[in-house]
Amino acid sequence: MITAMDVAKHAGVSQSSVSRVYFEGATVSAKTREKVLAAAKELGYRPNELARSLITNRTKIIGIVMKGIQNPFYPQVLKQFTTTFKSLGYSIMFVYTNNDEIQKEDIDTLFNYNVAGVIITDASLSLNAIEDFKKYKIPLVLFNRKIASNDFYSVCCNNLGASKEIAHYLIDKGSTDIIYIAGNQNTSTSKEREQGFTEVLKKSNISLDIFGSDYTYEGGYRIAQQLINETRIPDAFFVANDIMALGVLDALRESSISIPKVTKVIGFDNIEMASWPPYSLTTWAQPINEMVDQTVVYLMSEIEEYTGFAENVEVNGVLVERKTT
Amino acid sequence: MITAMDVAKHAGVSQSSVSRVYFEGATVSAKTREKVLAAAKELGYRPNELARSLITNRTKIIGIVMKGIQNPFYPQVLKQFTTTFKSLGYSIMFVYTNNDEIQKEDIDTLFNYNVAGVIITDASLSLNAIEDFKKYKIPLVLFNRKIASNDFYSVCCNNLGASKEIAHYLIDKGSTDIIYIAGNQNTSTSKEREQGFTEVLKKSNISLDIFGSDYTYEGGYRIAQQLINETRIPDAFFVANDIMALGVLDALRESSISIPKVTKVIGFDNIEMASWPPYSLTTWAQPINEMVDQTVVYLMSEIEEYTGFAENVEVNGVLVERKTT
DNA sequence: CTGAAAGCGCTTACAG
DNA sequence: CTGAAAGCGCTTACAG
The missing domain is CATH 3.40.50.2300 (Response regulator)
Known part of the structure; x- marks a missing residue:
């Protein structure tokens, strides 16, 4: 391992001068800098971050x-x-x-x-x-x-704002019976999305059911299957993230439930897969x-x-x- | 920041002894260890990895x-x-x-x-x-x-062995006209999978076409669309990884080409999504x-x-x- | 088993 | 602008 001392000897300067060349903010003459850099290059020197960090x-x-x-x-x-x-x-x-x-x-x-x-x-x-x-x-x-x-x-x-806008969007689309599928219940994201969404729908007196899930594909898939078994299909789903929404979509499609005709689905995140053709998921893009x-x-x-x-x-x-x- | 020296003073031992307590392989008496650990706990000491690494x-x-x-x-x-x-x-x-x-x-x-x-x-x-x-x-x-x-x-x-086995599997399934969709051409994985696959099919005199792609979903989707446009649908695809294979599947389904009846698709990796119901992709599981x-x-x-x-x-x-x- | 001391490769006052 | 020297928080021979 080549150290600043090696470079210093080779360049005919002090070790402090070598250090100054590599330390931003320190002042070194152009001549010294040149000598040091030449020697460093020849020897293959790189400053040891560990030693540096020990001091700073x-x-x-x-x-x-x-x-x-x-x-x-x-x-x-x-x-x-x-x-x-x-x-x-x-x-x-x-x-x-x-x-x-x-x-x-x-x-x-x-x-x-x-x-x-x-x-x-x-x-x-x-x-x-x-x-x-x-x-x-x-x-x-x-x-x-x-x-x-x-x-x-x-x-x-802005989860609150986003979920409110999503609620308005679904109302404008004519939805009157809506289900929110939550992510892990103790996360701030899921809670806020639920809160904004609920607030708007309540004001408009639109029916909303809420089901808990876990922010995974399997979670979304499972809850949707369960709802299908109970023939409890709303006219729109707001799902707390995309990966769950994809699970919901897949479950609905497996039962040949036509989207968006029979029911609509909106996700959250805008992950890459949301734009894949078989999903083509409407969603909220997080910037x-x-x-x-x-x-x-x-x-x-x-x-x-x-x-x-x-x-x-x-x-x-x-x-x-x-x-x- | 609490150092070994602080702990040493507090425990009434030398700094070396403190060091020895935290250095695996060093020998310390149970009594010293106890004193040090007690002092360390009280002061909230943790060894500085940076100083340690500077020496080792x-x-x-x-x-x-x-x-x-x-x-x-x-x-x-x-x-x-x-x-x-x-x-x-x-x-x-x-x-x-x-x-x-x-x-x-x-x-x-x-x-x-x-x-x-x-x-x-x-x-x-x-x-x-x-x-x-x-x-x-x-x-x-x-x-x-x-x-x-x-x-x-x-x-x-074992890409060579795996692709050979995949070739045999497709032959057994009765495929006679097969397409291999390669990943990035300069990767060893894509080359090896191509090589093993080609070798077996050649021996059996089965027709094989090879198309280059890039190991992405979009790449797989695009190449499949192109083949569909040219009405060049083989009776089986071997796709160099799963994510491309999903793209191929989606393109085929969009054109209502029935799978596995009209054409079969095999991927490679066994990513989580390969098991999702709408894909349910046959694939080689990398362990x-x-x-x-x-x-x-x-x-x-x-x-x-x-x-x-x-x-x-x-x-x-x-x-x-x-x-x- | 334990302590005093040297040293890891740097940065950084301090003189000059 | 530059060099000699102290010191960052540890490990590790070396004595005892």
């Missing part, structure tokens, strides 16, 4: 914690974050968890490596995990989730790019200077009309 | 490089790796790339952080990237890919768990002691018969 006490690593990686929405999110952070010189430490509520041990590894910041895309936080973020002053963004305490910055789609940008801007400013500022940011998104309505 | 010159981080994260096969692989490595005390640094051939700058970040090992799931390597792995003696596994030089350990499905295990075992032994040993490991998998054949 922070790495250029962002931790991303995901649960629902089976849902195509999240790989897309991961890709977007990885690309954006790479351009800013940050690397991604990926954590997968099975827990709805992030536990201390899920994120221990992130703290051990002194990550610069953390993004949790689709899970809530246990109390002791919350404590740790506060205590170690690690910037955190809840992506696509909120927590009740409002202790942390969150970036979500991933905008959500990612908001997250990154906040994280970068908190990394620059930690304030612990918390806010629930919401971005709008848009209804994408396809063939299921 | 290796982190407990595994780099995973992915390209085709849109293909549901890979998120599943990522999940499996993350879970397995976590249980071994290793963290995952995730790198997304757009390049078919990994470039030096794609993996710079991994070298800067002195990762213990690297997995590349679905891409090839540029020459200078190869050099770096050799030079810095970083263990590397090519997962689901081989490179021509055979310089590195690779773990793949992800076994492939991951082989990868991990190799990586761990190379991390223990670097040998640079290279081999192309192949695991078998199995044909999963569903409704498209």
Whole structure:
């Protein structure tokens, strides 16, 4: 391994000078810089991030914690974050968890490596995990989730507004008997989508039934099959995310229930598969790019200077009309 | 930040003793251990991985490089790796790339952080990237890919054997006019699947046409549409991966071509969606768990002691018969 | 088994 | 602008 000392000797300068060439903001003469870079290139030198981080006490690593990686929405999110952070010189430490509520041990590894910041895309936080973020002053963004305490910055789609607009849209289409299929009941997204939707329909005195599910394809498929067995087919479904909506569509089609004639289906997310011809699902497009940008801007400013500022940011998104309505 | 020195003072022992409690393999008396652990707990101490790694010159981080994260096969692989490595005390640094051939700058970040090992799931390597792995003696596994030089350990499905078995299966089903839809032409997987398949059909004098595509849903959909337009429908398709096969199925169904009566379709991977009712795709199941295990075992032994040993490991998998054949 | 000390590869005041 | 030196939080010979 080539160190700054090796380069220094080879270039005939001090080790500090080598360090200054690679440290943004430090001042070095053009001549020194040149000598150092030439020597570094010849020797194949690269600064050791670990040593660097030991001093600055922070790495250029962002931790991303995901649960629902089976849902195509999240790989897309991961890709977007990885690309954006790479351009800013940050690397991604990926954590997968099975827990709805992030536990201390899920994120221990992130703290051990002194990550610069953390993004949790689709899970809530246990109390002791919350404590740790506060205590170690690690910037955190809840992506696509909120927590009740409002202790942390969150970036979500405007679920309330979106679900209201969806309700109005279905009313305009003439629906009078509607079913909402919820995702995991304890998630903020599912609750908010339910709330906005319910509010509008109530005002218009339109019948609404609500069934719980779990944000998976199988969950959507199962609940729809059950409804079909009970011949309880409404004239429209609002399903809390796309992957469940695809399950609903498949169950309906298997029973040859004509869409959108007999019943309509609307999802949420606008995952890639929603646009596939056999589905062609009407859905609410979450503006991933905008959500990612908001997250990154906040994280970068908190990394620059930690304030612990918390806010629930919401971005709008848009209804994408396809063939299921 | 609480350091080993703080704990040492609080516990009335030396800093070395604190270190020994947290360093596997070091010897400490039960009494000292107890005192240290008590003090550590009280103060909320956790060893700084960065300082640790600076000395041992290796982190407990595994780099995973992915390209085709849109293909549901890979998120599943990522999940499996993350879970397995976590249980071994290793963290995952995730790198997304757009390049078919990994470039030096794609993996710079991994070298800067002195990762213990690297997995590349679905891409090839540029020459200078190869050099770096050799030079810095970083263990590397090519997962689901081989490179021509055979310089590195690779773990793949037995593509040759699998495609031969698929060919025999289709022959047994009475197919006499078959089309193979290839993935990215320069990938080892697509080439091998083509080779095994071709070999068997040739021996049996069965007509085979080959069309190139790109391992995406859209690619499969497009090529099938084109064939439909040319009324060039064979009695069976072998499609180089599942996600393309779903595109083929959708195009066929849109034109009301009955499956498996008029034509049969077989994919490769056994992604989750292959089992969804509207697809119910016959496919070759890649044994992800076994492939991951082989990868991990190799990586761990190379991390223990670097040998640079290279081999192309192949695991078998199995044909999963569903409704498209 | 334990402590004092050197050192991993850097950054960063401090002089000059 | 540059160099010598201290120090980040650990591991690891070396004595005892």
